[in-house]
Amino acid sequence: MTILTETEDGPLVLSPEQIEELGRELDELRAAIVADLGERDREYLYSIIKAQRGFEIAGRGLMYLGFLPPFWLAAVAALSVSKILDNMEIGHNVMHGQYDWMREPGLNSRVFEWDNVCPADQWKHSHNYLHHTYTNIHNKDRDIGYFVLRMDEGQSWNVLRLGQPLYAFVLMMLFEWGVMGHDLEIENILSGEKKWPEVKQLILGQWRKASRQVLKDYLVFPVLTGPLFFHTLAGNVTANLVRNVWAFAIIFCGHFPTGVQTFTEEETADETRGEWYIRQMLGSANITGSKLFHIMSGNLSHQIEHHLFPDLPASRYPEIAPTVRALCEKYGLPYNTGSLGKQIGSVWKKIFKLALPSRMVGSEPSPGVIVMRQRKASEVGV
Amino acid sequence: MVDLINLVQTLTSPHSLDRYLELVRPTLTVRDMRAEITHTDRSVPGSVTLTLRPTRQWKGHTAGQYVQIGVVIDGVRHARCYSPVDPENGRDRRIQLTVKAHPGGLVSQFLYRDATPGMVVDLTPADGVFRLPGQRPERVLLISGGSGITPVLSMLRTLADEGHRGEVVFLHYAKSAEVVPHRIELDAIARRHQNFRIELRHPWRSGRAATRVDPGAPGVDLAPEQGSGYFDYDELERVAPWFAEAQTYVCGPRSLMNAVRKVYEAEQLDDRLHTEEFTLSVAPIDATETYGTVNFSASGVSADNTGATLLEQAESAGLTPEYGCRMGICFSCTAVRRTGCTRNVRTGESDSDPDQPIQLCISAPVGDVEIDI
Ligand code: FES
Numbered sequence: 001m002t003i004l005t006e007t008e009d010g011p012l013v014l015s016p017e018q019i020e021e022l023g024r025e026l027d028e029l030r031a032a033i034v035a036d037l038g039e040r041d042r043e044y045l046y047s048i049i050k051a052q053r054g055f056e057i058a059g060r061g062l063m064y065l066g067f068l069p070p071f072w073l074a075a076v077a078a079l080s081v082s083k084i085l086d087n088m089e090i091g092h093n094v095m096h097g098q099y100d101w102m103r104e105p106g107l108n109s110r111v112f113e114w115d116n117v118c119p120a121d122q123w124k125h126s127h128n129y130l131h132h133t134y135t136n137i138h139n140k141d142r143d144i145g146y147f148v149l150r151m152d153e154g155q156s157w158n159v160l161r162l163g164q165p166l167y168a169f170v171l172m173m174l175f176e177w178g179v180m181g182h183d184l185e186i187e188n189i190l191s192g193e194k195k196w197p198e199v200k201q202l203i204l205g206q207w208r209k210a211s212r213q214v215l216k217d218y219l220v221f222p223v224l225t226g227p228l229f230f231h232t233l234a235g236n237v238t239a240n241l242v243r244n245v246w247a248f249a250i251i252f253c254g255h256f257p258t259g260v261q262t263f264t265e266e267e268t269a270d271e272t273r274g275e276w277y278i279r280q281m282l283g284s285a286n287i288t289g290s291k292l293f294h295i296m297s298g299n300l301s302h303q304i305e306h307h308l309f310p311d312l313p314a315s316r317y318p319e320i321a322p323t324v325r326a327l328c329e330k331y332g333l334p335y336n337t338g339s340l341g342k343q344i345g346s347v348w349k350k351i352f353k354l355a356l357p358s359r360m361v362g363s364e365p366s367p368g369v370i371v372m373r374q375r376k377a378s379e380v381g382v
Numbered sequence: 383m384v385d386l387i388n389l390v391q392t393l394t395s396p397h398s399l400d401r402y403l404e405l406v407r408p409t410l411t412v413r414d415m416r417a418e419i420t421h422t423d424r425s426v427p428g429s430v431t432l433t434l435r436p437t438r439q440w441k442g443h444t445a446g447q448y449v450q451i452g453v454v455i456d457g458v459r460h461a462r463c464y465s466p467v468d469p470e471n472g473r474d475r476r477i478q479l480t481v482k483a484h485p486g487g488l489v490s491q492f493l494y495r496d497a498t499p500g501m502v503v504d505l506t507p508a509d510g511v512f513r514l515p516g517q518r519p520e521r522v523l524l525i526s527g528g529s530g531i532t533p534v535l536s537m538l539r540t541l542a543d544e545g546h547r548g549e550v551v552f553l554h555y556a557k558s559a560e561v562v563p564h565r566i567e568l569d570a571i572a573r574r575h576q577n578f579r580i581e582l583r584h585p586w587r588s589g590r591a592a593t594r595v596d597p598g599a600p601g602v603d604l605a606p607e608q609g610s611g612y613f614d615y616d617e618l619e620r621v622a623p624w625f626a627e628a629q630t631y632v633c634g635p636r637s638l639m640n641a642v643r644k645v646y647e648a649e650q651l652d653d654r655l656h657t658e659e660f661t662l663s664v665a666p667i668d669a670t671e672t673y674g675t676v677n678f679s680a681s682g683v684s685a686d687n688t689g690a691t692l693l694e695q696a697e698s699a700g701l702t703p704e705y706g707c708r709m710g711i712c713f714s715c716t717a718v719r720r721t722g723c724t725r726n727v728r729t730g731e732s733d734s735d736p737d738q739p740i741q742l743c744i745s746a747p748v749g750d751v752e753i754d755i
Binding site: 053060097103104133 | 396401405454709711714729
């Protein structure tokens with residue numbers, strides 16, 4: 001692949017002044033949106049919630065006709081859409097605090113729960129905090145391969161990596177369970193870094209949350225359809241699978257397509273706010289698509305904008321995307337985007353390729369924006 | 383019933399049943415209480431009286447208590463406390479709130495301008511210890527100022543409804559006679575109950591002549607004003623010479639409360655004085671000034687406000703609140719600000735609505751703040 005940021009005289013180098021200027025421009029963009037938040041955003045969120053609840057009720061209802069294949073399919077489709085909306089455009093975004101400003105008690109990030117086996121508080125820790133603060137930093141962002149996969153050449157190869165396409169497939173199918181286990185940090189338990197009392201708390205929380213989900217989808221609703229128990233059970237399993245596959249696809253397109261950059265702890269120590277912004281941009285990738293596609297992806301198709309401003313309502317990302325893109329162009333930075341096909345294709349290519357040792361497949365030229373650092377006390381902490 | 387709701391909630395889990403029902407009709411809820419505005423009355427300049435019909439969870443109020451109502455303004459839900467002005471009503475599903483449109487008061491201005499019948503608001507159960515005891519005191523003195531009239535009006539109307547036999551004096555301070563809400567009720571009570579005495583004061587009025595509100599109502603404004611027109615010992619002696627044997631309830635602006643408290647303290651009658659402060663949350667003039675005390679209420683620790691973020695101040699006070707990014711993006715540090723004003727150091731905005739979740743790592747206290755950690 002080409003190095004997106006290659007210029008005539010080598011890789012792109014950004015000076016500390018340029019970085020701070022870019023940071024300032026992004027801060028301004030954020031402030032403009034914050035000042036404009038209001039009724040429109042509220043109505044949007046409620047319209048999505050209404051649609052989601054509608055699909056959910058339709059899906060559950062149609063299961064009563066599940067003995068007729070077209071109705072079974074319609075039921076699964078409706079329920080899948082409902083779960084996707086719940087997890088992505090509603091759950092993910094509400095739990096990011098994107099709608100906390102509305103002061104709607106039920107839509108506050110502190111209390112919101114989603115239709116997923118992973119408890120909200122654990123997800124907020126592993127995702128909102130660890131992943132969003134340390135995006136693409138090796139050994140800190142646990143989303144790089146979720147410690148199951150080798151998604152970057154910086155991760156070492158061993159013979160177990162050969163099975164990686166299979167692991168990825170299993171992770172895709174069981175994605176919600178993978179997400180649930182994420183905050184356990186199994187490797188830290190094995191290394192003894194995480195102690196039993198803490199692990200016990202996490203497991204208890206998972207048990208509480210997951211058992212309710214399982215009871216609802218795999219027992220109560222099937223029982224309620226009486227003789228159609230197995231039809232409904234199969235329908236609910238399928239809807240959860242569809243949601244898993246979809247979420248996996250969208251999320252893996254966020255940071256793993258070709259062209260995204262990863263970082264080391266040394267490179268990112270004592271980051272300034274501007275440097276933090278740059279890292280978010282270089283480490284994320286977008287997906288192009290229709291309005292409906294963006295909604296169904298929870299606007300994570302605008303991963304770059306999401307990583308710059310994780311607490312702004314996601315429905316605003318499409319409208320700020322042109323500005324973000326223009327800023328990238330202004331500074332010669334890559335703006336990694338492409339169709340779902342292109343992005344997911346490059347993700348799977350990476351999964352297969354990195355299953356093999358680097359000397360067999362050669363290493364890709366790593367996309368390199370060189371960020372000139374001026375060492376000074378952290379400004380990241382605001 | 384409750385079991386059935388729990389069963390249904392297994393099906394709607396992780397959301398509560400109300401999150402579904404409210405999409406059909408906002409007042410159709412099993413747990414959450416709401417109220418529909420059935421009537422609005424703007425006949426008194428500068429204030430609006432709302433008649434509300436709460437959903438069936440409403441358990442009534444005790445005279446003097448308050449409720450909180452929540453409304454959406456510009457997409458943001460805001461809640462404010464108001465005292466019902468109607469008599470204690472048992473389980474009657476109807477309450478009246480009189481809302482004075484305060485300059486700069488977001489919610490009161492909104493209600494004054496935009497409240498219409500059919501509008502649905504959030505409602506909390508009646509609460510507060512400022513209330514008449516179940517065993518009614520023989521003699522009751524009620525003192526209020528401005529919009530502080532609402533809780534004591536409820537007390538007055540309750541006593542009137544019950545045909546209270548003892549002596550009751552109601553002393554109210556207002557800018558002018560026209561802005562006193564519920565004058566018809568006051569007049570009617572004064573006319574019907576010989577043992578009730580109602581006095582209105584308008585010390586801000588030029589000329590300061592006592593206004594006879596209604597010549598047919600002997601109780602109202604009967605005494606021509608003497609002295610300053612403001613509350614003092616002489617005034618108290620004049621309207622309720624028996625005040626030492628009475629229970630006194632006061633609600634109004636701080637200046638009035640202080641004046642009353644001073645007299646009662648001097649007389650060593652503080653235990654017979656019941657007060658409810660009526661304060662407006664006003665944004666401070668200079669949000670970056672550093673003063674006041676930060677009270678970490680859940681841990682019982684207080685510290686002088688250093689001007690740093692609440693997360694840093696909590697940590698230097700020896701507490702270990704939860705946090706993550708420390709830069710305002712992860713919301714791990716969110717905690718509830720009970721009272722006081724905080725400034726968002728990222729946007730510069732300050733806010734003082736009570737009981738709001740805020741991000742500790744990007745919020746700095748402005749003056750006295752109580753935070754629930
Ligand atoms: S610690 Fe992350 S928002 Fe405060």
